Amino acid sequence: MDINNASRKEFLATLVTGGLVLAGCSSKKSPFEAGADEMVKASGEKVKLLSVDGEVIEVDKAFLKPVPQLPAITNSEERRGIPGKKFVMVIDLSRCKNLRKCQAACNHMHHVHSDLNWLKVYPMNEGEHTAPYWQPTTCMHCDEPPCVKVCPVDATFKRQDGIVLIDSDRCIGCRFCMAACPYSIRVFNWEKPDTVSEELCGQPYSCETSVPQKKGTVGKCDFCPDMARKNELPHCVSACPNGTFFYGDLNEDSVTNGAETFRFSDLIKDKAGYQLMDDLGTKPSVYYLPPAARNFPFEKGMEIDKG
Amino acid sequence: MENSISINNDKKAANAPTFANGRRKPDALTDEQIISDLLPRKFGKLGMIWMGILVVICMVGVFAYFRQLKYGLVVTNMRDYASWGIYISNFVFFVAISLVGSLITAVLRLTGVHWSTPLTRIAEIIAVSAITFAAIIIIVDMGRPERFYNLFLFGRLQSPIIWDVTVITTYFFISLLLLYIPLLPDMKILLATKEKTKFYKLYRFMGSFWKGTHLQFRISKKAINILCIAIVPVAFSIHTVTSWLFATTYRPGWDSTNFGPYFISGAFLVGSGAVTVAMYVFRKYYNLKNYITYEHFDKMGKVTVMLALLYMYFNVNEFLVPAFKMKKPEEGFLDSLFIGSFAPLFWSAILGGMIIPIIVLLFKKGRHPFPMFIVGIMIVVGAWFKRYLIVTPTLLHPFLPMHNVPESYKHYFPSWEEWAIAMGSLAGALLVITIFARIFPIIPIQETLIEQHEKEHHK
Numbered sequence: 218m219d220i221n222n223a224s225r226k227e228f229l230a231t232l233v234t235g236g237l238v239l240a241g242c243s244s245k246k247s248p249f250e251a252g253a254d255e256m257v258k259a260s261g262e263k264v265k266l267l268s269v270d271g272e273v274i275e276v277d278k279a280f281l282k283p284v285p286q287l288p289a290i291t292n293s294e295e296r297r298g299i300p301g302k303k304f305v306m307v308i309d310l311s312r313c314k315n316l317r318k319c320q321a322a323c324n325h326m327h328h329v330h331s332d333l334n335w336l337k338v339y340p341m342n343e344g345e346h347t348a349p350y351w352q353p354t355t356c357m358h359c360d361e362p363p364c365v366k367v368c369p370v371d372a373t374f375k376r377q378d379g380i381v382l383i384d385s386d387r388c389i390g391c392r393f394c395m396a397a398c399p400y401s402i403r404v405f406n407w408e409k410p411d412t413v414s415e416e417l418c419g420q421p422y423s424c425e426t427s428v429p430q431k432k433g434t435v436g437k438c439d440f441c442p443d444m445a446r447k448n449e450l451p452h453c454v455s456a457c458p459n460g461t462f463f464y465g466d467l468n469e470d471s472v473t474n475g476a477e478t479f480r481f482s483d484l485i486k487d488k489a490g491y492q493l494m495d496d497l498g499t500k501p502s503v504y505y506l507p508p509a510a511r512n513f514p515f516e517k518g519m520e521i522d523k524g
Numbered sequence: 525m526e527n528s529i530s531i532n533n534d535k536k537a538a539n540a541p542t543f544a545n546g547r548r549k550p551d552a553l554t555d556e557q558i559i560s561d562l563l564p565r566k567f568g569k570l571g572m573i574w575m576g577i578l579v580v581i582c583m584v585g586v587f588a589y590f591r592q593l594k595y596g597l598v599v600t601n602m603r604d605y606a607s608w609g610i611y612i613s614n615f616v617f618f619v620a621i622s623l624v625g626s627l628i629t630a631v632l633r634l635t636g637v638h639w640s641t642p643l644t645r646i647a648e649i650i651a652v653s654a655i656t657f658a659a660i661i662i663i664v665d666m667g668r669p670e671r672f673y674n675l676f677l678f679g680r681l682q683s684p685i686i687w688d689v690t691v692i693t694t695y696f697f698i699s700l701l702l703l704y705i706p707l708l709p710d711m712k713i714l715l716a717t718k719e720k721t722k723f724y725k726l727y728r729f730m731g732s733f734w735k736g737t738h739l740q741f742r743i744s745k746k747a748i749n750i751l752c753i754a755i756v757p758v759a760f761s762i763h764t765v766t767s768w769l770f771a772t773t774y775r776p777g778w779d780s781t782n783f784g785p786y787f788i789s790g791a792f793l794v795g796s797g798a799v800t801v802a803m804y805v806f807r808k809y810y811n812l813k814n815y816i817t818y819e820h821f822d823k824m825g826k827v828t829v830m831l832a833l834l835y836m837y838f839n840v841n842e843f844l845v846p847a848f849k850m851k852k853p854e855e856g857f858l859d860s861l862f863i864g865s866f867a868p869l870f871w872s873a874i875l876g877g878m879i880i881p882i883i884v885l886l887f888k889k890g891r892h893p894f895p896m897f898i899v900g901i902m903i904v905v906g907a908w909f910k911r912y913l914i915v916t917p918t919l920l921h922p923f924l925p926m927h928n929v930p931e932s933y934k935h936y937f938p939s940w941e942e943w944a945i946a947m948g949s950l951a952g953a954l955l956v957i958t959i960f961a962r963i964f965p966i967i968p969i970q971e972t973l974i975e976q977h978e979k980e981h982h983k
């Protein structure tokens with residue numbers, strides 16, 4: 218891990234100062250080889266850059282070239298997570314009318330196979346005389362994740378920021394995690410995803426974007442850590458016109474749906490938030506606000522629901 | 525074997541005395557006759573047809589697997605809810621059946637039971653071939669079989685899959701040794717036969733170092749004893765761990781502390797059923813009436829009844845207790861078994877795989893070879909479907925409703941590729957057993973001779 222990290226720093230430094238040109242960077246090819254023989258003439262025009270060590274350096278503009286696929290972060294960093302964070306989600310059931318905009322955005326951004334959904338909206342009705350409601354369900358990013366416990370090869374793992382991710386380059390496709398997850402949120406790529414283009418297929422897989430999905434491996438909601446790194450909200454959160462999803466950091470005690478921001482602890486206290494099937498001891502990172510004083514009647518959602 | 529009927533003591537006698545029903549007492553057999561009776565034989569016409577059928581079924585299975593490799597697991601009918609299907613039931617079935625090796629060889633041997641000696645090799649080859657195909661079928665089930673090595677590169681000790689890989693490998697090697705070591709003296713006998721078969725080189729390669737000295741016999745006896753003791757905990761582990769693949773999850777129908785013993789008792793039952801079937805077939809087609817006698821069937825029948833009762837007991841525990849409570853997540857699952865879509869299969873497996881065998885085997889006539897053969901088949905088939913019922917109904921009853929998926933995701937019935945691969949693996953296991961019996965004596969010659977001499981000595 219340390220070696221990886223060192224070489225990454227070194228690599229970034231070279232990229233910035235030396236003006237190394239990167240051609241198509243597949244995960245296999247060494248970034249140092251590609252384009253090393255290419256000769257570039259200095260233009261004389263300088264730009265100021267901040268190096269990884271925090272120093273301001275000047276570099277000739279000609280040495281900077283756009284990189285088609287800047288390797289995001291290393292696998293070991295993706296496995297460690299974003300330091301100091303503990304991501305949580307709050308889903309307000311009183312706001313959902315089964316529009317499925319969240320689902321569409323998620324499927325689109327993650328290039329999920331057209332038969333599959335990472336985010337499902339269930340019509341829930343527990344008892345005979347209880348009222349039905351719509352329940353959007355993401356991965357709970359359990360703090361005691363049964364799926365991680367059973368994975369034989371550490372292909373699904375828990376990070377220090379609370380997110381549970383999948384390494385599709387390592388997954389052997391045993392589907393034990395699917396049997397273990399009580400929330401049935403995991404899906405499997407039974408064939409090569411029809412939504413993944415040839416071009417996308419050649420890209421190196423990233424655990425944080427979960428793209429590209431690969432045949433014979435599992436997939437699931439990833440809590441969009443790539444968006445969090447960019448200080449943006451997960452796709453489902455920003456797609457919902459009703460502001461059903463709130464996303465945030467437990468350590469900062471704040472969650473937001475883009476339009477409104479709440480103190481997480483207050484929201485949970487005021488609206489009596491709860492966790493799904495917490496009796497199983499999975500300790501979910503997703504909290505639900507009960508479907509009290511609903512914005513829409515349940516029937517409204519039936520128009521969209523196709524089962 | 526007590527013999528109340530007079531025995532011809534002349535070892536050279538050509539016509540050994542017979543019982544009214546045509547069975548000969550082995551006591552009257554000469555060494556030469558025993559050896560020539562038990563030597564492996566060329567396939568007859570029936571044998572060739574049998575081999576041909578098995579090979580064809582295997583080839584179809586291989587072709588189906590080729591398609592699966594090419595297109596992915598989409599060729600199966602497994603989907604996100606029924607994420608495991610008949611591959612996994614087949615795996616559990618194979619692991620279960622392989623347990624019989626340890627029962628017949630080790631448990632009976634350690635408890636000083638002698639009548640089972642002629643059956644040890646049958647049991648052991650069933651164990652070895654079943655465990656081999658258990659490993660193969662689990663690789664078939666993987667979405668990424670080419671990454672199998674990840675289990676060794678990144679294996680994490682807390683995953684029950686890693687436990688399973690460890691104990692199954694151990695079991696395989698112990699079983700292989702338990703098959704091989706008792707084979708050594710027989711190999712010497714095979715090498716000493718006058719006509720040289722085409723396997724002569726193989727025998728020489730595998731067993732020429734065996735000279736049959738006292739020291740060698742002592743070492744091999746000791747080794748077998750140690751292996752017999754070692755295999756018992758390993759055998760219990762392989763099936764307990766296999767049951768934990770299910771029991772370590774939260775799912776209704778799997779979330780049970782009863783699963784280990786439930787699986788093990790079921791395994792012993794199906795294993796003894798399989799041995800009975802094999803006994804009958806070898807007895808009939810290899811003419812081993814003198815070596816696998818009515819008495820063997822009778823005793824195996826009694827063992828099987830006991831095991832079936834035991835399995836019954838765990839079934840009552842497994843279903844009656846949850847059914848008494850009818851917890852909400854379990855309700856749909858139990859209903860589907862008792863009165864729903866799985867009910868016909870469930871009740872036939874209970875009736876055909878347990879209750880009818882118990883009733884039949886309680887009668888002395890029921891423990892004759894032919895009824896035993898039929899009962900054995902019922903037990904084995906019932907057990908296969910029971911494994912199907914352990915895997916599928918639970919997966920189709922998740923905690924949250926089945927929703928937002930294509931309609932086909934909500935049901936499971938295996939595709940032709942799945943059937944072909946599952947049947948191919950079963951045919952493959954039978955093929956291994958058949959080929960083994962073609963090359964090696966299926967009844968241990970040396971041990972039969974020793975028993976024979978001891979018996980004569982006794983008199």
Ligand code: SF4
Pocket residue numbers: 355356357358359362363364365381397398399400401402403437499
């Ligand atoms: S919801 Fe399921 S997949 Fe997500 S962390 Fe929990 S057990 Fe794992």
Ligand code: SF4
Pocket residue numbers: 367368369370371372373383387388389390391392393394395434435
């Ligand atoms: S399917 Fe992949 S992620 Fe899931 S348990 Fe198996 S190896 Fe781990």
